[in-house]
Amino acid sequence: MIHAENLSVSYDDVDALADVDLDVDEGEFVTVVGPSGCGKTTLLRTIGGLQEPTTGTVTVDGDPPEVAQSAARLGFVFQDHTLLPWKSAVENVTFLRRMAGKDPDPAGARDLLTTTGLDGFEDARPSELSGGMKQRVAIARAVHLGADVLLMDEPFGELDEITRDEMGVEILRLWRKNRKTVVFVTHSVPEAVFLGDRCLVVAADGDADPAANGSPGRIVAEFDIDLSRPRDESVFGSETFGAQVARVRGALHGDT
Structure with missing residues (x-):
């Protein structure tokens, strides 16, 4: 459904993304987590045809993103409604x-x-x-x-924690009903784990160092989320959920 190969994006003198390879299957819910400024939104915008890649390629169901966008096969949800x-x-x-x-x-x-x-x-x-x-x-x-694909960029970022949890449940209910392909960007590791089939960790350099200055973002880790579906708020208190969150947090902070 979504395929990116050797994708890099630069703005003037800033390298935002480098060497990104990504495949998202039809109907898959993929979450992307990472620190501010690591290139998460740039990745989403490039998939959606809002940003041209500097090198590499992106396709949506075999077509360039701008073709998919003009055919209304891409839907966007941003932090600002x-x-x-x-x-x-x-x-x-x-x-x-x-x-x-x-x-x-x-x-x-x-x-x-x-x-x-x-x-x-x-x-x-x-x-x-x-x-x-x-x-x-x-x-x-x-x-x-x-649209076949929903691209969601921090849609719950300005909401309080209780409302965020409620919205996560709503999103999963809609996803089960419509089975769209979703790429969901967030700063919240628990949210990324709760929602996703798979979670990608993006960091500012290959060592997953969020403090790296001026380094392009890369996908530094990838996790299959081992939680059964359907999911609701009861998942948050489970041992399995806590272990999944700890694994993603460890990768985000460069733990080995």
């Missing part, structure tokens, strides 16, 4: 489909909002919604687009 303030929740959800020339399906949009816990708020404006509610609308909008 980017909702249109003058539109209701359901109108925001259908907006991207309208822009892509697809049938907006308001009934389907309302069903999605109900699935994400917004029953009764379908006609509310963004100013009437909490931060978590706005992100639910943004996620429903991306799913409603009908």
Whole structure:
């Protein structure tokens, strides 16, 4: 589904990513974790066709990202919900489909909002919604687009811990129902472990040193997440979950 080979990205004098090889299978949920400035967002933007690679290649289902993007096969969810303030929740959800020339399906949009816990708020404006509610609308909008791939960049970054946990459960419920291919960037190791089939650790150099200055980001470790599905909040207290989190944290901090 997603294939990157020998991918490097540079901005002026800054090398953001180097020598990235990546494969994401159809229907897989892959999380990407790493310190600030290590290139996680650059990787996501390059997969999504928002950033040109300096060297190497990226394809989405065999096509260049810009082709997949123009065909509305890529959906984005960012930390900033980017909702249109003058539109209701359901109108925001259908907006991207309208822009892509697809049938907006308001009934389907309302069903999605109900699935994400917004029953009764379908006609509310963004100013009437909490931060978590706005992100639910943004996620429903991306799913409603009908894209094959969802690229999610710290979508819960501004939410409190309890709401983040709730949103994680909502995301997994939607994913089970729609089985999209997901690449999810986060700073939170527990979140990365809870959500993913597989977790990639990105760091600023080959030794996984988050303090490295000016080094390009690389994938320095990769973990299959050994937790059964479906998952809910009960997973957080399990010994297996704690062990998985410890493994990822160890790689993130360069432990051997």
